[in-house]
Amino acid sequence: MGAVGGLADWMLLAGVASGAAIGLLVALATGVALLPGLLIGIGTGAVNVTVSRRIVGHRLRLLVGRMRDVAGALGGGDSEAPRHVPDEDDDDVGRSARAFNEVIDALGRSRRQATALRELQRATTSTLDLGELAEGALECLLVNTTATGGAVLLVDGDGSLRPAAALGLADPDLLAEHEACARALKDARTATAEVPSGVVVAGALGSTYTAAFLPAMSGETPVAVLVLTRHTPFDDELTRVFEPFAGTLGVAINNASAHRRAQRMAISDSLTGLANRRVLVDALDRAVGGERRGRGHLLALFDLNGFKTYNDTFGHPAGDQLLVRLSRRLADTVESRGAAYRLGGDEFCVLLSREHGDAEDVLEAAVQALAEHGEGFSITTAFGVAYLPEDAGSAKDALKLADQRMYAQKQSGRPSPGDQSAQVLVRALQARDPALTRHATDVGELTEAVGRRLGIVGQALADLRRAAELHDIGKMAIPDAILNKPGELDDSEWRFMRRHTVIGERILHGSPALSRAAEIVRSSHEHFDGTGYPDGLAGERIPLGARIVLVCDAYDAMVDERVYQPPMTSEEAIAELRRCSGRQFDPAVVEAFCVALPEVLRVRAASAV
Numbered sequence: 011m012g013a014v015g016g017l018a019d020w021m022l023l024a025g026v027a028s029g030a031a032i033g034l035l036v037a038l039a040t041g042v043a044l045l046p047g048l049l050i051g052i053g054t055g056a057v058n059v060t061v062s063r064r065i066v067g068h069r070l071r072l073l074v075g076r077m078r079d080v081a082g083a084l085g086g087g088d089s090e091a092p093r094h095v096p097d098e099d100d101d102d103v104g105r106s107a108r109a110f111n112e113v114i115d116a117l118g119r120s121r122r123q124a125t126a127l128r129e130l131q132r133a134t135t136s137t138l139d140l141g142e143l144a145e146g147a148l149e150c151l152l153v154n155t156t157a158t159g160g161a162v163l164l165v166d167g168d169g170s171l172r173p174a175a176a177l178g179l180a181d182p183d184l185l186a187e188h189e190a191c192a193r194a195l196k197d198a199r200t201a202t203a204e205v206p207s208g209v210v211v212a213g214a215l216g217s218t219y220t221a222a223f224l225p226a227m228s229g230e231t232p233v234a235v236l237v238l239t240r241h242t243p244f245d246d247e248l249t250r251v252f253e254p255f256a257g258t259l260g261v262a263i264n265n266a267s268a269h270r271r272a273q274r275m276a277i278s279d280s281l282t283g284l285a286n287r288r289v290l291v292d293a294l295d296r297a298v299g300g301e302r303r304g305r306g307h308l309l310a311l312f313d314l315n316g317f318k319t320y321n322d323t324f325g326h327p328a329g330d331q332l333l334v335r336l337s338r339r340l341a342d343t344v345e346s347r348g349a350a351y352r353l354g355g356d357e358f359c360v361l362l363s364r365e366h367g368d369a370e371d372v373l374e375a376a377v378q379a380l381a382e383h384g385e386g387f388s389i390t391t392a393f394g395v396a397y398l399p400e401d402a403g404s405a406k407d408a409l410k411l412a413d414q415r416m417y418a419q420k421q422s423g424r425p426s427p428g429d430q431s432a433q434v435l436v437r438a439l440q441a442r443d444p445a446l447t448r449h450a451t452d453v454g455e456l457t458e459a460v461g462r463r464l465g466i467v468g469q470a471l472a473d474l475r476r477a478a479e480l481h482d483i484g485k486m487a488i489p490d491a492i493l494n495k496p497g498e499l500d501d502s503e504w505r506f507m508r509r510h511t512v513i514g515e516r517i518l519h520g521s522p523a524l525s526r527a528a529e530i531v532r533s534s535h536e537h538f539d540g541t542g543y544p545d546g547l548a549g550e551r552i553p554l555g556a557r558i559v560l561v562c563d564a565y566d567a568m569v570d571e572r573v574y575q576p577p578m579t580s581e582e583a584i585a586e587l588r589r590c591s592g593r594q595f596d597p598a599v600v601e602a603f604c605v606a607l608p609e610v611l612r613v614r615a616a617s618a619v
Contacts (some may be wrong), residue, residue: 015059023104025231027267041450046450047133049537051569055565059187060068064149067075068303075447076414079580085301090294090612092237093156093443099106105311107279107466110145115552127339139266140164140174140263140266140267140270141174141175143174143175143262143263143266144162144164144175144234144263145174147158147162147173147175147236147255147259147262147410147485148162148175148176148177148295149163149177151252152178152257152560155238155247155252155450156211156247157238157240157252157253157462158178158219158239158240158241159176159177159179159210159219159238159239159240160176160177160179160235160236160237160238160239161173161175161176161179161182161185161186161237161519162175162176162226162235162236162237162259162263163179163182163185163186163234163235163237163476164193164233164234165195165233165234165235165403168471169275170187171186171191171235173186174234178210178239179209179210179239180208180209180210180211181208181212182237183219183279184205184235185209186222186235186358188203188205188221188222188223188293190202190203190223191235191237192466193223193236193601194223194224195225195235195572197230198225198227198549199223199225199231200222200223200224200230200248200252200253200256201222201223202220202221202222202243202244202248203220203221203223204218204220204221205218205219205220205221205239205594206218206219207219210239213270217241219239219241219243219245220239220242220243221237221239221242221566222237222238222244223235223236223237224237224238224252224253224255224256224262225256226256226257226259226260226561227256227257227260228260228261228264233260233263233264234259234263235601236252236255236256236259237583238252239296239401241336243468251338257462258565262414273290276288277355279337279351279439279619280339281330281334281352282334282337282352283337284337284340284341284350284352285349285351285352285355286351286352286353286460287351287354289408290351290353290359290405291405292606293349293361294309294405294408294515295404295405296392296400296401297309297361297399297408298399298400298402298404298405298407298408304397306364306397306400307348307363307364307369307397307398308348308360308361308362308364308369308370308373308395308396308397308398309359309360309362309395309396309397309398309408309409309412310359310360310373310376310393310394310395310412311353311357311358311362311393311394311409311412311413311416312357312358312359312361312376312391312392312393312416312418313361313379313392313393313417313420314336314356314357314358314380314385314389314390315357315389315390315391315392315393315420316389316390317329317332317389319387320332320387320389321388321408322385324387330614332382332389333352333356334612335382336358336379336380336382337350337352337358338414339379339380339458339462340358340360340376340379340380342379342462342467343372343375343376343378343379343467343471344360344362344372344375344376344469345467347363347366347368347369347372348360348361348362348363348372349361349364350376356537357593358380358391359412360372360373360618361431364609368469372469373393373395374440374472375467375469375470375471375472376393377391377393377472378471378472378475378476379471380471383451384451392416392417392419392420393416393419394411394412394413394414394415394416394417394418394419395412395415396408396412396415432463432476432479432480432524435480435483435518438486446485448528449482449566449570450478450479450480450481450482451479451569452480453478453479453535453559453563453566454475454476454478455560455610455614456478456565456566456603456606457474457475457477457478457555457558457559457562458471458475458478458604458608459553459606459607459609459610460558460560460561460562460599460603461474461475462606463560463602463605464554464558464599464602466554466555466596470526472556473526473527473530474527474555474558476527477526477527477530477531477534477555477556477559477564478558478559478562479515480518480524480531481511481514481515481530481531481534481559481563482510482528483512483513483514483517483518483531484509484510484511484512484515484516485514486513486517487509487510487513488506488507488510489504490505490507492506493601507545508535508543508544510567510619511531511532511533511534511535511543511544512532512544513605514528514532515528515529515531515532516528518531529553529556530553530555530556530559531556531559532544532545533545533552533553533556534556534559534560534563535560536548536552536556536557536592536598537560537593537595538552538557538591538592538593538594538595538596540591541593541594542560542594552596554599556605557595557599558599560594560599561594561595561599561600561603562597562603563605564583564586564587564594564595565583565584565587565603567575568582568583568586569583580607580611584604584607586606587600587603588600588604
């Protein structure tokens with residue numbers, strides 16, 4: 011109460027002085043003696059001071075009482091109670107009230123910050139799902155702060171951003187592409203910028219919002235960007251609340267990501283990404299146990315032939331890359347009918363549904379998917395099969411039986427009928443012209459990649475690759491003088507050359523397992539505009555497989571060294587394919603080829619190291 015006492019003393023002096031002045035004026039005006047006039051004035055001032063002191067004391071008592079009420083309401087959490095005391099007067103009492111209100115406001119901000127951080131901790135520890143975590147964090151922020159909208163953008167391994175959650179925003183993708191977002195990531199510090207209102211409110215025009223981009227860090231690595239928006243510029247809440255919030259969020263996202271990686275490692279093979287033995291056993295338990303409805307399942311175990319030699323020749327890194335390629339093909343082949351697994355080393359497995367009646371065809375395609383041939387190596391696979399639930403009553407028995415059958419086949423060394431026929435013909439072609447064999451292998455790789463890109467799977471994909479590898483088999487009947495002629499062929503030579511697709515069809519029809527490949531080979535030189543041979547088919551009347559082989563064959567011929575032309579670069583060959591698209595080539599196949607080619611070339615380069 012020192013301030014109040016000082017105020018009262020000042021009022022006493024001011025009152026006495028003013029009273030003395032009034033008394034002096036009264037004495038001079040009325041003729042009353044000077045001393046009595048002064049005494050009358052001083053007495054009047056004293057009375058005024060006494061009254062003023064009582065008024066001030068009353069106001070101070072009211073102010074203190076209201077301060078006590080506000081403080082009690084804050085402490086008790088009463089949300090309906092007033093949060094301020096009256097502070098309109100421009101005197102010491104008013105100034106005291108305003109100072110008290112500023113303290114209350116600061117306390118309120120601190121309480122909201124503490125509440126927000128507590129809610130964030132609750133939101134980020136209640137789940138390890140990244141989507142739920144991000145959404146819970148945003149809800150906490152929008153409820154407890156002045157932000158009106160926000161998004162959590164996760165940083166992927168390649169540095170790109172993807173929204174994990176967004177609230178109160180019309181288009182979070184535009185925020186992910188904003189230069190301020192890139193700046194926040196690069197500098198690892200908060201960046202702010204004005205953004206169009208359409209980002210926040212769909213269709214809104216003419217106004218802007220302020221966006222804050224806060225990197226959520228795990229150590230020195232950004233794992234996400236927290237984006238917040240509001241209609242007015244951000245104040246010190248940015249550093250007091252939002253930046254600590256982003257730090258806590260970064261730790262939570264890192265923990266959730268680590269948990270997800272641990273979960274994935276527990277159920278998948280670390281090299282290939284295929285499901286592991288643990289997942290297979292669970293699936294087998296269901297297949298031989300409670301799920302006995304329908305036609306059951308086919309279990310097949312695979313063991314690669316020639317993998318050890320490949321590893322010894324090209325090194326273990328190349329061997330790992332081979333396993334990754336084969337596993338990717340295997341997974342794509344069986345995707346619509348079952349699941350693929352890696353059991354370790356060079357052993358793979360598939361569990362196929364027999365519901366559609368084509369499990370054996372898919373199995374044949376899986377055998378093809380696990381094969382790869384090139385200069386100096388040939389990878390094939392032995393396999394064993396168990397039919398469930400007929401052949402086994404438990405997962406352990408099913409695996410044991412399939413394993414026994416696989417090793418029995420491995421010892422016998424007998425490939426599938428289709429493989430047997432194809433290998434005989436490839437060896438015959440190699441003996442006739444080694445260059446054609448290398449060309450056939452390259453076209454086979456390209457054709458399989460494009461076919462997969464266009465949605466061809468299973469047995470159809472296996473037939474397509476065989477057709478591609480054997481599309482020139484009919485050239486065995488063409489004289490060397492025509493095949494290796496350095497100049498242009500005359501009309502009679504062209505007529506003879508154009509017979510090779512029909513001859514190839516007849517050769518392949520000699521093996522029932524190659525009958526579907528034979529149809530593709532016959533049409534492998536038909537042009538999209540109907541100017542090809544032998545039947546002059548056009549458009550979609552040409553089998554899709556034949557349209558794919560034509561594009562892949564043309565590309566490989568253009569980039570290969572031939573006696574009648576120097577090789578083109580890959581870019582020049584692609585330009586030629588595009589130039590002839592719609593006439594010689596199917597435009598859709600050309601586009602699929604251009605998408606698939608880079609991966610094929612990358613794999614070839616890796617294999618050559």
